[in-house]
Amino acid sequence: MQETGSSPLIASAHRALTLNRSHGLTVPHLQMFPAGYLWDTAVIAKGLAVFDPDRAAAEILRLLSAQWRSGMLPNEVYFDTDRFRRWIHGTHPDTPTGMTTSGITQPPMIVRSALEVGRRLDPDARLSFFRASLPALATFCRWVLDRRTGDRGLAVVIHPHETGMDNRADLVGPMAAHWLTGTTIPQQVSRAALLLTVKTGRNLVGDCRTVTVGHRCSHPEVLAASLQTHHLRRLGYDLAAIRASGRGVLVEDVGYNAVFLDALHCLQEMAAELGPDAAREHLPPQLPPAIDRLTTGLEQLWQPDVDVHGGGYVSRDARTGQVLPGATVAGLFPLLVERRPERVRTMTARLTDPDKYWTLVPPPSAPLDSPAFDAARYWQGPAWPFPTDIIETGLELTGEHDLAEELRHRYLTRPHGQEHAEYQNPVTGAPLGARPFSPAAALTLRFADRMPG
Ligand code: GLC
Numbered sequence: 367m368q369e370t371g372s373s374p375l376i377a378s379a380h381r382a383l384t385l386n387r388s389h390g391l392t393v394p395h396l397q398m399f400p401a402g403y404l405w406d407t408a409v410i411a412k413g414l415a416v417f418d419p420d421r422a423a424a425e426i427l428r429l430l431s432a433q434w435r436s437g438m439l440p441n442e443v444y445f446d447t448d449r450f451r452r453w454i455h456g457t458h459p460d461t462p463t464g465m466t467t468s469g470i471t472q473p474p475m476i477v478r479s480a481l482e483v484g485r486r487l488d489p490d491a492r493l494s495f496f497r498a499s500l501p502a503l504a505t506f507c508r509w510v511l512d513r514r515t516g517d518r519g520l521a522v523v524i525h526p527h528e529t530g531m532d533n534r535a536d537l538v539g540p541m542a543a544h545w546l547t548g549t550t551i552p553q554q555v556s557r558a559a560l561l562l563t564v565k566t567g568r569n570l571v572g573d574c575r576t577v578t579v580g581h582r583c584s585h586p587e588v589l590a591a592s593l594q595t596h597h598l599r600r601l602g603y604d605l606a607a608i609r610a611s612g613r614g615v616l617v618e619d620v621g622y623n624a625v626f627l628d629a630l631h632c633l634q635e636m637a638a639e640l641g642p643d644a645a646r647e648h649l650p651p652q653l654p655p656a657i658d659r660l661t662t663g664l665e666q667l668w669q670p671d672v673d674v675h676g677g678g679y680v681s682r683d684a685r686t687g688q689v690l691p692g693a694t695v696a697g698l699f700p701l702l703v704e705r706r707p708e709r710v711r712t713m714t715a716r717l718t719d720p721d722k723y724w725t726l727v728p729p730p731s732a733p734l735d736s737p738a739f740d741a742a743r744y745w746q747g748p749a750w751p752f753p754t755d756i757i758e759t760g761l762e763l764t765g766e767h768d769l770a771e772e773l774r775h776r777y778l779t780r781p782h783g784q785e786h787a788e789y790q791n792p793v794t795g796a797p798l799g800a801r802p803f804s805p806a807a808a809l810t811l812r813f814a815d816r817m818p819g
Pocket residue numbers: 394399403405406530531532
């Protein structure tokens with residue numbers, strides 16, 4: 367372990383993960399995000415596993431206990447039935463008893479996390495953890511294949527929050543065009559009145575109580591997202607019904623699909639450790655052809671001449687098949703699954719380009735040279751722990767070990783590292799949003815553990 371080994375940085379990461387505990391889970395942040403979040407838990411568990419793999423495994427199982435009867439894993443889980451929360455999130459009949467959850471999901475990093483956490487357990491504990499978690503994880507993947515996969519073989523996200531990147535630069539344009547112009551807002555309420563309600567709510571009980579709106583989603587972005595949530599809720603979050611309604615932005619998201627394809631490979635690896643019976647019993651029978659279809663589907667998201675580096679991966683509108691304009695860090699997530707050397711070279715050239723993603727704290731959520739880039743605004747510029755984790759994992763999987771190490775090094779030596787900010791200005795390193803944020807602290811521990819020396 368390098369200098370950062372037993373440093374104040376590591377001590378502060380441990381403190382963050384001790385502080386942010388609630389209902390048997392390490393939550394992202396006790397005040398601002400006091401819930402279980404799907405991709406946060408994935409990152410947090412990998413960090414916990416560095417020093418306490420049993421706790422990491424227990425936390426993954428705790429989150430999986432919120433699985434809907436349909437197989438869906440919600441992105442946001444409260445282990446109570448508080449009246450206000452139920453009013454906000456609704457009460458779908460598929461929700462497990464005694465919990466309140468959202469009706470949407472998030473990129474399924476939890477499958478790779480379970481695999482990695484399991485590998486840190488001793489052999490007996492590993493087998494029992496895999497036996498306990500594989501059925502839920504496989505059911506979830508089957509749900510994505512059966513209920514969320516479109517004609518082109520790609521998973522379709524029904525809400526921007528399902529990408530994990532709420533106001534990502536390529537999503538906000540279509541959302542605004544769909545929900546904030548023309549006749550989509552009910553005639554009897556004016557847009558101004560709705561915006562005022564959003565603003566007041568956020569200032570009184572929401573994220574803007576503690577963080578300036580310039581660092582969060584804008585009020586119109588939140589309004590558009592809320593109108594979409596309302597629409598989805600009325601339709602029971604059912605993709606077929608949403609398609610048929612003609613309303614709501616649906617996306618073949620490159621980030622989601624890359625993580626999902628990786629998750630399907632991880633499911634196979636977990637099942638292989640349990641033996642052929644487990645594979646027969648738990649894995650969806652259509653898994654190998656689904657992997658082939660998804661691989662082919664992802665191929666269609668590769669566009670020639672994205673920028674000076676050549677081709678690149680992008681997302682598409684799932685209704686029209688049109689590419690969503692605007693480069694974002696999600697286009698680098700296929701490093702998880704891309705094995706063709708020339709493609710990997712193009713993506714790593716983009717990642718390491720100082721005019722794009724190779725900033726003081728890499729990678730920003732949008733490239734520096736994008737017209738949409740804003741160094742402080744949530745998912746439109748700042749660097750977050752989730753893409754950092756995904757890209758570092760992808761680099762290791764493609765054999766780009768030196769670059770993976772350089773990314774870890776930049777993360778561990780970033781300014782204000784001990785604050786474990788939710789996100790950071792990628793150029794100056796200024797800490798932004800909630801802190802200490804558990805995914806940032808967990809990533810610190812995981813990266814430090816992987817450094818040589
Ligand atoms: C925000 C982020 C999302 C994260 C959640 C909890 O909604 O956009 O990525 O999962 O907060 O930390």
